[in-house]
Amino acid sequence: MKQLQVAIYARVSSDQQAEAGTIASQLAALSERVVQDGCRLADELTFVDEGYSGATLIRPALERVRDLAAMSGIDRLYVLSPDRLARKYAYQALLVDELQQAGVEVVFLNRELGKSPEDDLLLQVQGMIAEYERAKMMERSRRGKRYAARSGDVAVLSGAPYGFYYVSKQAGGGQARYEVVPEEAQVVQQIFKWVGIERLSMGQVCRRLQQAGVKTRSGKTTWDRSVIWGMLKNPAYKGMAAFGKTRSEPMRPRLRPQRNGSRQPRRPIYVQDQPSEEWIYIPVPSLIDADLFAAVQEQLAENRQRARQGKRGASYLLQGLLVCSRCGYAYYGKRVSNSTAKGKRRYAYYRCLGTDAYRFGGERICDNLQVRTDKLDQLVWDEVCGLLQNGRRLQEEYERRLRTPHQERDELSLTQAQIAKVRQGIARLIDSYAAGYIEKLEFEPRITRLRQRLSNLEQQEEEIADELVLQEELRLVVSRLEDFATQVKGSLAEADWHTRRDLIRTLVKQVEIDKEEVKVVFRVPPDPLDLDADNANLQLCRKRDRTSLRHPFVGWVELLTI
Secondary structure: OOOOOEEEEEEEOOHHHHHHOOHHHHHHHHHHHHHHOOOOEEEEEEEEEEOOOOOOOOOHHHHHHHHHHHOOOOOEEEEOOHHHHOOOHHHHHHHHHHHHHOOOEEEEOOOOOOOOHHHHHHHHHHHHHHHHHHHHHHHHHHHHHHHHHHOOOHHHHOOOOOOEEEEOOOOOOOOOEEEEOHHHHHHHHHHHHHHHOOOOOHHHHHHHHHHOOOOOOOOOOOOOHHHHHHHHHOHHHHOEEEEOOEEEEEOOOOOOOOOOOOOOOOOOEEEEEOOHHHOEEEEOOOOOOHHHHHHHHHHHHHHHHHHHHOOOOOOOOOOOOEEEOOOOOEEEEEEEEEEEOOEEEEEEEEEEHHHOHHHHOOOOOOOOOOEEHHHHHHHHHHHHHHHHHOHHHHHHHHHHHHOOOOOHHHHHHHHHHHHHHHHHHHHHHHHHHHHOOOOHHHHHHHHHHHHHHHHHHHHHHHHHHHHHHHHHHHHHHHHHHHHHHHHHHOOOOOOOHHHHHHHHHHHEEEEEEOOOEEEEEEOOOOOOOOOOOOOOOOOOEEEEEOHHHOOOOOOHHHHHOO
């Protein structure tokens, strides 16, 4: 007799439950049931989602379960209860139906799946009631917290900022409160004096704290600017803690995951800041007086205004175009002083953001080297001049791409004909199902395949149409290359700083810097005479040895101590 491939799935919603190990009780109950049924559970078939909400289907372990089921790698799946599979009934029904169609038997420990329409109806009603109860409890909790906050109950804050210690209701004899931590309170008072009286910047505050060896609440000696800013904006230090500063909303679509972050968020929510007019203030012990807090807010507003009114234009020729090939962060310009035998000399360098340890908790994430600005600027400008003075080089690249043997128009007509046929097939299939000629089990997989085919063809049609538009743009550019080169060629030698920057930003997409080479990636807009165009349709890469771009007497170790 074939041994059944069984798997178990468990989930807890919050990080606190995950840290407390409450998921262990689920795993123990599931493993015990597997043994009672006379089956054997392989270690690789235990799927656990710790700290992931059941309100979303995007969970790592659940994704693996569904993929394995689709490949017929599971015969039976054990789950503690339907709400561990998903919070919403619609999601529960979708997952159970998907698994059953893949030949997987789903076993819930708290109840068996329905063997009759009445059992299925009972499961549906239970799921809808559970979903309703969850929404009702969340709304009651929200309104209860707002009422408690208006009554001045510190318990709704659930924690305390740096400088305070939060005493819970259980530890405080039924009344939550804030207690002042003397050592941390002195640090908070000093930070407010530095900014409100001495008018220091965030960076200066962070450096002073680090030099004094002051540790954060988590034990780090490196302070982040955002942490200082959050402390200076927190009204709890003047004796009025705020409730309702943020609000949870459904997760918004993201273009890409955060750096070093997961593509599958644990909680499908987005935290939205609320205006201060909607905050509810709760009295707590004060660490600073209201006048000093107001002075700090004025100083922060003044700093913000100065930052906006200050010189935000380009300070370096290649600013905004430099990218590190190793870590992907940008290069920025920085001026440093170096002592030589002839005295102190001042140089400017392009430096990778990833090499700044203070930005990443005291540890740099990249070991790429910095580059002299004057030498790199001249190298890129020489490449741009060479491109403009050799107009034939661009024209040959365009003509090479124009001569690429693609039959776009014929392929577009063929694709459009296939799309029309697929749409007719979908219409006929729907009519047949509506008339009762085919059953639901036969209809669903066929309509799914046809719609997928239609989606692929429509995407292919869009790609071919884009290629045709690009080809037309290329033909237009070829006709104006000679005029563009003639217009700027005579003034290249006398071009000032701003003209050079405009030309470089028009023709160069980015400059990629590695330890041993620099790669200049060119771009040419559809109309070369339009210096504001942003669309790139040509890339020509030129590499240069970067060892000559570094100062011969200044090493990387010396620069770190400046």
